[in-house]
Amino acid sequence: xxxxxxxxxxxxxxxxxxxxxxxxxxxxxxxxxxxxxxxxxxxxxxxxxxxxxxxxxxxxxxxxxxxxxxxxxxxxxxxxxxxxxxxxxxxx
Amino acid sequence: xxxxxxxxxxxxxxxxxxxxxxxxxxxxxxxxxxxxxxxxxxxxxxxxxxxxxxxxxxxxxxxxxxxxxxxxxxxxxxxxxxxxxxxxxxxxxxxxxxxxxxxxxxxxxxxxxxxxxxxxxxxxxxxxxxxxxxxxxxxxxxxxxxxxxxxxxxxxxxxxxxxxxxxxxxxxxxxxxxxxxxxxxxxxxxxxxxxxxxxxxxxxxxxxxxxxxxxxxxxxxxxxxxxxxxxxxxxxxxxxxxxxxxxxxxxxxxxxxxxxxx
Numbered sequence: 001x002x003x004x005x006x007x008x009x010x011x012x013x014x015x016x017x018x019x020x021x022x023x024x025x026x027x028x029x030x031x032x033x034x035x036x037x038x039x040x041x042x043x044x045x046x047x048x049x050x051x052x053x054x055x056x057x058x059x060x061x062x063x064x065x066x067x068x069x070x071x072x073x074x075x076x077x078x079x080x081x082x083x084x085x086x087x088x089x090x091x092x
Numbered sequence: 093x094x095x096x097x098x099x100x101x102x103x104x105x106x107x108x109x110x111x112x113x114x115x116x117x118x119x120x121x122x123x124x125x126x127x128x129x130x131x132x133x134x135x136x137x138x139x140x141x142x143x144x145x146x147x148x149x150x151x152x153x154x155x156x157x158x159x160x161x162x163x164x165x166x167x168x169x170x171x172x173x174x175x176x177x178x179x180x181x182x183x184x185x186x187x188x189x190x191x192x193x194x195x196x197x198x199x200x201x202x203x204x205x206x207x208x209x210x211x212x213x214x215x216x217x218x219x220x221x222x223x224x225x226x227x228x229x230x231x232x233x234x235x236x237x238x239x240x241x242x243x244x245x246x247x248x249x250x251x252x253x254x255x256x257x258x259x260x261x262x263x264x265x266x267x268x269x270x271x272x273x274x275x276x277x278x279x280x281x282x283x284x285x286x287x288x289x290x291x292x293x294x295x296x297x298x299x300x301x302x303x304x305x306x307x308x309x310x311x312x313x314x315x316x317x318x319x320x321x322x323x324x325x326x327x328x329x330x331x332x333x334x335x336x337x338x339x340x341x342x343x344x345x346x347x348x349x350x351x352x353x354x
């Protein structure tokens with residue numbers, strides 16, 4: 001599957017890692033709900049590290065659509081929170 | 093999925109907004125190609141914006157550094173004239189100016205990172221646009237309408253996603269420079285007025301008191317150091333130390349010459 005880290009680039013990742021990614025995503029949601037900035041940053045970088053380490057960067061010349069898009073590395077807790085508020089999804 | 097699905101939806105919404113016109117697939121090709129070129133211009137503008145903001149902060153940092161030197165000189169003068177109260181005041185201001193200076197330094201580094209990110213995005217987009225341009229010509233020349241449609245939608249969505257993502261990177265860089273601009277304006281005023289106050293002082297009461305105590309301690313320590321230096325001539329024991337560092341100068345000069353030669 002093709003996974004994009006927003007503002008960074010695309011990676012090709014084995015579909016076998018989808019479950020692990022799902023788990024990490026769930027714990028990320030929990031840190032957003034918990035409002036703990038440090039825990040959020042840790043969970044986010046753990047998720048991105050999985051993609052960077054296990055994935056293979058997609059060549060710049062390729063034009064492919066991603067199956068999943070992950071948050072930008074410098075996403076703050078506040079920004080993540082707006083994703084869960086009604087207008088966060090249609091902003092911009 | 094939680095965050096992932098929401099981010100994916102967000103980017104895809106941006107993407108379809110970027111490419112929401114053109115029903116005829118061939119027209120779609122030309123339309124998205126033009127949008128890409130526009131987006132590339134936006135990235136370039138974004139880079140200029142970040143570089144300009146960074147220059148401004150660097151200028152401010154230089155001025156703050158001057159202030160620090162000036163206040164340091166004033167503290168010495170005041171102490172030599174026996175005005176310990178004035179010396180303390182000058183050193184307090186010097187501490188504040190130094191705190192501001194450190195804050196600016198962090199921001200300058202932040203902007204340098206943004207600049208790097210946008211420059212990478214620009215390079216990536218340039219390559220993708222070139223790929224798209226080539227593919228566009230091939231599709232137009234070789235494929236029948238129905239087949240072309242499939243290939244067009246593949247290329248267009250792949251590129252649309254890239255454009256949306258680059259758009260996101262620009263947005264984030266813009267937000268950052270806007271925030272810094274507001275702050276930079278406030279520092280400008282303070283520097284101009286010659287009194288640098290702690291405008292970052294937003295921490296809670298305990299934080300502020302703790303930083304006041306530590307800043308107070310370093311002011312007293314510096315005052316004591318100045319006093320000792322002024323008393324220096326009567327205590328010649330300390331002097332040789334200062335001249336011993338000069339013997340290592342020739343090596344330092346070589347480095348400087350090499351620097352200017354580059």
